[in-house]
Amino acid sequence: MSIADTLKNYYEVLSKRYGPQKWWPADTPFEVMLGAILTQNTSWANVTRALDNLKEAGLLSPQKLYEIDSEQLAQLIKPAGYFNIKAKRLKNLLDWLFQNYQGSVQQMLADDLVRLRPSLLTVSGIGPETCDSILLYAAGKPTFVVDTYTYRVLVRHNLIWEDATYDDIKALFEDNLPEDVALYNEYHALLVRVGKEYCRPEPRHKGCPLEPFLP
DNA sequence: TGCCAGGCCGGGT
DNA sequence: ACCCGGCATGGC
Numbered sequence: 500m501s502i503a504d505t506l507k508n509y510y511e512v513l514s515k516r517y518g519p520q521k522w523w524p525a526d527t528p529f530e531v532m533l534g535a536i537l538t539q540n541t542s543w544a545n546v547t548r549a550l551d552n553l554k555e556a557g558l559l560s561p562q563k564l565y566e567i568d569s570e571q572l573a574q575l576i577k578p579a580g581y582f583n584i585k586a587k588r589l590k591n592l593l594d595w596l597f598q599n600y601q602g603s604v605q606q607m608l609a610d611d612l613v614r615l616r617p618s619l620l621t622v623s624g625i626g627p628e629t630c631d632s633i634l635l636y637a638a639g640k641p642t643f644v645v646d647t648y649t650y651r652v653l654v655r656h657n658l659i660w661e662d663a664t665y666d667d668i669k670a671l672f673e674d675n676l677p678e679d680v681a682l683y684n685e686y687h688a689l690l691v692r693v694g695k696e697y698c699r700p701e702p703r704h705k706g707c708p709l710e711p712f713l714p
Numbered sequence: 715t716g717c718c719a720g721g722c723c724g725g726g727t
Numbered sequence: 728a729c730c731c732g733g734c735a736t737g738g739c
Contacts, residue, residue, distance in 0.1 A: 522720095539721040545737060546720090580736040584723085626722050646720050691720055700718075 503675040505658070510682070513689040520688035523636035525550075529604050530559060531637035535629045536588050537579040548578035561602045565593045588624025595622045604637075612640040627665045635687070641680050643672040644687040648694025655698060 500508075524543070525531045530550065537546045550559075552575040558564055564572070573586035593602075599618065600606040607615070612634060619630045627645070634640040645668045653659045659668060676682060 538719085540719060541721085541735090542719040542737075548737090578736060580719090581734045582736080584734055588722085624722065628721065632720080644720090648720070695720090
């Protein structure tokens with residue numbers, strides 16, 4: 500069976516087992532952007548507290564966050580952890596948004612993926628996963644998001660070697676699936692879902708069968 | 715109680 | 728080109 504068929508079958512099995520995942524959990528594209536940084540190596544429950552603080556303070560707008568000072572921002576996002584560094588990273592993102600798009604999320608969303616991605620990756624604090632999360636879930640661009648669960652699930656199925664890079668894994672999906680935003684959206688969410696349940700950090704489960712994928 | 719969570723950076727080899 | 732320590736809160 501081809502890789503394309505295998506990936507398609509994985510998707511079907513996961514989709515039938517878990518149903519629609521309804522990602523990304525946010526009200527606006529801008530909120531997705533903030534959440535993408537806040538959730539770096541952090542549980543989503545802690546991120547929602549930080550976002551609630553910002554929402555209560557009436558700061559869920561580019562202009563407001565651009566104007567607030569980093570120390571004050573850090574205190575508000577404290578529940579998300581790494582609050583000092585994440586406050587700076589949010590500021591870096593806002594600086595980028597104002598320098599390139601006059602602070603307009605709508606302008607940014609309208610830009611092309613091929614221009615947007617390299618540009619966003621120059622922002623300090625935005626690595627490949629955060630970048631692709633913003634592009635897929637906020638901007639609706641066809642770019643596959645890879646995360647630690649994606650890696651673990653694929654390794655467990657011997658679909659990649661342990662030394663596979665982010666770009667290797669991203670290309671595996673993009674080269675073997677139709678370029679479909681809705682599919683990329685749901686597939687990543689499902690990989691996170693199954694990964695949380697079955698793929699604890701190695702080597703604890705090394706060699707264990709990944710039950711949802713068994714015939 | 716320690717381990718883990720929807721990573722990334724910067725300095726050292 | 729890798730490798731690793733640091734960053735930090737909250738749940739189980």
